[in-house]
Amino acid sequence: MADEVKLYGFDESPFACRIRIVLNLKGIKYDFVVEDLFNKSADLLKNNPVNKTVPVLLHKGNPISESLVIIEYLDDVWKEVPILPEDAYRKGQDRFWAKFIDDKCTPALLKTFSCRGEEQALSEAHEQLQFLENELEGKKFFGGDNINVVDIAATTIAFWLGAAEEALGIKVLTKDKFPKITEWSANYINCQVVKDNLPTKENLVAGFKKLFGVA
Amino acid sequence: MADEVKLYGFDESPFACRIRIVLNLKGIKYDFVVEDLFNKSADLLKNNPVNKTVPVLLHKGNPISESLVIIEYLDDVWKEVPILPEDAYRKGQDRFWAKFIDDKCTPALLKTFSCRGEEQALSEAHEQLQFLENELEGKKFFGGDNINVVDIAATTIAFWLGAAEEALGIKVLTKDKFPKITEWSANYINCQVVKDNLPTKENLVAGFKKLFGVA
Structure with missing residues (x-):
């Protein structure tokens, strides 16, 4: 499963940190791709052409960005340990x-x-x-x-x-x-x-x- | 049902307009409370103490603000004519x-x-x-x-x-x-x-x- 979910980020990014916490809470295995914002990878720019920054989540090859949008996506797909309330x-x-x-x-x-x-x-x-x-x-x-x-x-x-x-x-x-x-x-x-x-x-x-x- | 949903806004507000379109698409009856941003009502300030602006939706007395948040709420509660996709x-x-x-x-x-x-x-x-x-x-x-x-x-x-x-x-x-x-x-x-x-x-x-x- 590890190759199913990939997260582009770097340790000091608070927005990537949000996603790592959610992935861990839900027990989702993922690869962490460390990005250097002063030398962005071609993959990052391809997967987030609008904001050109981290975090980007890649799930089954489909990219998604903006940390709060990613959190909602993870909560929609992985129902275990809900991050947003039902009500x-x-x-x-x-x-x-x-x-x-x-x-x-x-x-x-x-x-x-x-x-x-x-x-x-x-x-x-x-x-x-x-x-x-x-x-x-x-x-x-x-x-x-x-x-x-x-x-x-x-x-x-x-x-x-x-x-x-x-x-x-x-x-x-x-x-x-x-x-x-x-x-x-x-x-x-x-x-x-x-x-x-x-x-x-x-x-x-x-x-x-x-x-x-x-x- | 008309007293169940109330929208605080004014005609020229693009953010209130978004909500009116969604309410109409879903066939939700509502009262429109016209606000004057130069002389805000006590009700508006009570129901949106953080942003102090329109739109505010009141549903069964519960206030909710920020137009995109209101749209998600309406889509969560009234399933008819979905505004966000299922996938x-x-x-x-x-x-x-x-x-x-x-x-x-x-x-x-x-x-x-x-x-x-x-x-x-x-x-x-x-x-x-x-x-x-x-x-x-x-x-x-x-x-x-x-x-x-x-x-x-x-x-x-x-x-x-x-x-x-x-x-x-x-x-x-x-x-x-x-x-x-x-x-x-x-x-x-x-x-x-x-x-x-x-x-x-x-x-x-x-x-x-x-x-x-x-x-």
Whole structure:
């Protein structure tokens, strides 16, 4: 079966990491093809001519890209260990929050780091994070007792955010302001399936220093 | 049943228009609550505290927002006249293209108008449109013989784009460069269910003139 599913990514990609977590949760065997974004393979460009980036999933030779689209696809094909809830309304809510993390929360966080923690940007990032803080009210994970698509989308917040904070010496997610997200992060990255697929923090910190031009 | 489904929107919103088309295609009765974005109702803000905008769908009192998320929800609950295909791979592809329209194509078009048709921005918009042109190869609609989620997402391109072009006197979608999108646009806005839900072009042109500061 190993040649049936192929994932193009690289260790430090949070979006490829999402897919690796789902593949592992569902027990799907796959080949991981490591891509160098500075020297993309012809295969990657052929399989993702629109975005020209990772992750790309190849299933039986058919390519699919965009991490949230890939997660829905995996959930549609492999029914074991569902990542999205069965109930249509809860599913809609989870889709909303996963999209929120990509469209609103992550850009606000990136802007904060680009602006080196400038007050207005930080306040906007806090405003977005507060919505997630509220969503965790009374829950261990966004998915309740088990992780789901929102938790997996928020992998960036659980792990990449801390590395960016360390690289730039800026604290965005304070325990004081966001006790629930802080607790959730610790629980989430402690899940074996998550832990197994995270890159080393040193590499991420070095990557963020390069990205944001920090010596 | 009319009090079961409520849609908050306004006539000129392309995102609310998407939902009206889906509701009509599926024969779902609903109340349309007209919102004024300069004076938002307390109900709108209560039901969409994150994005604070339309469209919001209220079903049995439960709010849901983000047009593509609402479309998936409607398709999950009302199975008649499916908007997304049954096949998991085709469904993934359609989700990819609908997302592409919102994340890549529409921002490139808006940038072109903001830059008053500046060459580099226009060339980037053309690059994105070319992907859609290729997708229409051998098909009447993105969905094949019938309209689907990609057609509905592309309502902006079929109708709003022409109004923006008229408002600013800039032609982006030329018949010469994009014969298939041009033909598709004509076919699409001619579908009764689409035609019935479009705003008047005059209002849109006036709106775009205001948005882009054109006298």
